[in-house]
Amino acid sequence: MFLTEATVIDHLEIASGYYRMILETPKISCQAYPGQFIHTRISDQYDPLLRRPFSIHRIDRKRGRIEILYRVVGKGTHLLTKARPGYKLDVFGPLGNGFKVDRYLKTAIIIAGGIGVAPLLTLGEELVKRGVSTRVFIGAKTRGLILCENEFKELGCEVRVSTEDGSSGYFGTVTDMFRDFLLSNEDISGSSPSLFACGPYSMFREVALLTRRFNIYCQVSLEERMACGVGVCLGCAVRVKGGVYKRVCKDGPVFSAEEVAWNDNSQAYC
Ligand SMILES: Cc1cc2nc3c(=O)[nH]c(=O)nc-3n(C[C@H](O)[C@H](O)[C@H](O)COP(=O)(O)OP(=O)(O)OC[C@H]3O[C@@H](n4cnc5c(N)ncnc54)[C@H](O)[C@@H]3O)c2cc1C
Ligand code: FES
Incomplete structure (x- = not known):
């Protein structure tokens, strides 16, 4: 650094x-x-x-x-x-640590909620460069706030968008859209996809539940208020399973969704 x-x-x-x-x-x-x-x-x-x-x-x-x-x-x-x-x-x-991309990965799913798209475009570029077939789900409150749709399309990704007011794409949240997608593609886990997500806490919790149910490996990029940014002050600690705390700045910001104790962190993300 x-x-x-x-x-x-x-x-x-x-x-x-x-x-x-x-x-x-x-x-x-x-x-x-x-x-x-x-x-x-x-x-x-x-x-x-x-x-x-x-x-x-x-x-x-x-x-x-x-x-x-x-x-x-x-x-x-x-x-x-x-x-x-x-x-x-x-x-x-x-x-921070960054996303882990398995060298043998063939299929990826990206889920972005609002400004959560920020770390995911460069990930999309990396996945496409490695020949990974990448499907992208982007959600926002309204049409004007859908970010990076064209950039992902230009990379060759299949892109679906959702808006909470129905002004563009699927009418609902990005997790509703993703749930519908999973229910109509129940064999998706057969292609052993990895899922990468960034967005608000409510989205993470839903995505974590869905990926567990459909047996999809999921990584999330967390946000927490930070002071030092390098692992010293412990200001950015989040609770992981087993009652242990990890630092978003140094141990993250990317964590496996299975690792995070979602309910225990609800205050931090409100
Ligand atoms: C690893 C990491 C990466 C981030 N990447 C981006 C990014 O790419 N684009 C982007 O827009 N934002 C990103 N954020 C959030 C961004 O850092 C905050 O929005 C910013 O620090 C707010 O500063 P401020 O002085 O404008 O707001 P403040 O006046 O400090 O706070 C205003 C409001 O924003 C909330 N807030 C402040 N900091 C954070 C935070 N770190 N996480 C969540 N809520 C916060 C506060 O609770 C408050 O409600 C990231 C945060 C982290 C931890
Ligand atoms: S911000 Fe200081 S330990 Fe993470």
């Missing part, structure tokens, strides 16, 4: 309150792997004091660049929207 400067190359609002930022940071881009994240200071001032974590959305090793995709939720992300091309961010990364 590196503590380094990352220069803003491009910064665009791609949907209302959602931004994509391209950063030039050769050291991080050459080591980054899908599922890892960066921990960045937001400004030169002491407020906000703590760094903010963002998943690595895309990796361009040739040009020494990475992308992040973020949603404005509070002070830090609001301030970040002001960063213009040329601005230098103080960035720590790449951090």
Whole structure:
């Protein structure tokens, strides 16, 4: 991991309150792997004091660049929207473990809820590069907030979208859509797929139940509030089975869905 400067190359609002930022940071881009994240200071001032974590959305090793995709939720992300091309961010990364992709994997399923799509596009690129047949389920509240549908299609993935208001694709949540898909493709586990998910807590819990029922190996990328980002402060601990705690920043952010004690963590994700 590196503590380094990352220069803003491009910064665009791609949907209302959602931004994509391209950063030039050769050291991080050459080591980054899908599922890892960066921990960045937001400004030169002491407020906000703590760094903010963002998943690595895309990796361009040739040009020494990475992308992040973020949603404005509070002070830090609001301030970040002001960063213009040329601005230098103080960035720590790449951090965390990343997704595990078995070298013999033939079929993958990606499930993204809202901004949860952020770490999954670069994973999709990696899967396609390895010749893995990849099916993508993307859910959002409304049509304008469906992110990365075209990018996944351009990769050659089969993409299904759902919206909670029915304005595009399946009418309902992404887990409803996925459940319907499983019920009409009950033999899916025969192809030994791996499932990769990122989204809100309610989605994780549903996906964990479904994948257990259909015997599908599932990895989830968790989000938790962070301070140090490198495993020292224990601020990002989540409870796993057996009454043990793990650090999202250092032991994760990617965990096997079977490993997490979902009910015990409900407070953390509300
Ligand atoms: C490993 C990891 C990767 C992440 N990747 C992305 C990403 O790619 N894109 C993206 O938009 N967001 C991502 N997040 C969440 C992002 O870090 C927070 O939204 C951000 O730090 C909020 O900062 P803020 O100052 O704007 O909000 P604050 O003012 O600090 O908080 C505003 C609201 O957001 C909630 N919040 C703050 N931090 C988090 C957090 N870490 N997880 C969940 N809720 C939080 C608070 O509870 C509060 O309700 C990631 C978080 C982690 C841990
Ligand atoms: S944020 Fe400090 S241990 Fe994870």
